[in-house]
Amino acid sequence: MQGSAGKxxxxxxxTGTVASRSKPLVAxxxxxxxxxxxxxxxxDRDPLVEFATMKQHIVISAVGGDRVGMVHDLAKxxxxxxxxISESRMTSLGSEFAMxxxxxxxxHTLAKLEGEFKKLGDASGMNxxxxxxxxxxxxxxxxxxxxxxxCLDQSGIVAGLSGFxxxxxxxxxxxxxxxxxxxxxxxxxxSVQLIVNVPSRLHIGVLREEFMDxxxxxxLDAIFEPVKS
Numbered sequence: 001m002q003g004s005a006g007k008x009x010x011x012x013x014x015t016g017t018v019a020s021r022s023k024p025l026v027a028x029x030x031x032x033x034x035x036x037x038x039x040x041x042x043x044d045r046d047p048l049v050e051f052a053t054m055k056q057h058i059v060i061s062a063v064g065g066d067r068v069g070m071v072h073d074l075a076k077x078x079x080x081x082x083x084x085i086s087e088s089r090m091t092s093l094g095s096e097f098a099m100x101x102x103x104x105x106x107x108h109t110l111a112k113l114e115g116e117f118k119k120l121g122d123a124s125g126m127n128x129x130x131x132x133x134x135x136x137x138x139x140x141x142x143x144x145x146x147x148x149x150x151c152l153d154q155s156g157i158v159a160g161l162s163g164f165x166x167x168x169x170x171x172x173x174x175x176x177x178x179x180x181x182x183x184x185x186x187x188x189x190x191s192v193q194l195i196v197n198v199p200s201r202l203h204i205g206v207l208r209e210e211f212m213d214x215x216x217x218x219x220l221d222a223i224f225e226p227v228k229s
Contacts, residue, residue, distance in 0.1 A: 056104065057103070058110050058114075059102055059131045059133050063098045086102045144198075146225055147224050149221070150190070150220070158192065169199055172195075175192065177190065178191050195227060
């Protein structure tokens with residue numbers, strides 16, 4: 001039997017329980033508490049409230065002319081909207097400054113962020129992009145390894161390294177590079193730091209040997225070791 005009481009809708013259940021917005025109706029499991037599929041029962045937890053408070057994730061990338069205060073502007077906007085920065089990468093690239101943030105918050109927080117960062121981008125001239133995402137699932141079938149490579153600066157180093165790992169099904173989790181002049185000779189140098197996730201199906205000794213042979217062929221000095229916790 002359906003009816004209304006004030007502004008609330010209710011449904012009288014077989015047991016006589018009355019359900020309203022304070023006790024939402026949800027489908028019962030087959031045979032649970034005597035109900036069958038299709039029947040409803042009162043629940044103490046509102047699924048709409050649970051969805052609104054559930055932790056959600058958004059990736060924010062921002063690039064703009066390097067200046068004092070850029071990090072503060074973005075971090076303050078996140079805080080003012082009720083968000084939390086879980087992970088971040090920030091660096092100067094030429095005369096630009098680039099930021100990559102993973103921000104967490106509830107649904108309302110992320111909606112506010114999308115609006116506020118559009119205003120911030122328009123006002124500051126920064127190129128800001130936002131993309132909803134989900135928490136990264138744990139990879140128990142992968143083993144993390146750290147790799148450091150140093151060599152004379154030459155073209156194609158990153159393409160060669162990434163190709164080596166891609167062909168073997170090894171995931172690159174992080175990669176950073178830097179060009180610099182050698183301390184005494186002034187020779188142009190290039191360094192690469194990587195974190196790779198090696199599938200447990202691969203024999204690590206064989207992979208390391210193949211990688212060192214690859215580096216010797218290209219005159220790269222390299223270190224390949226497990227990530228230290």
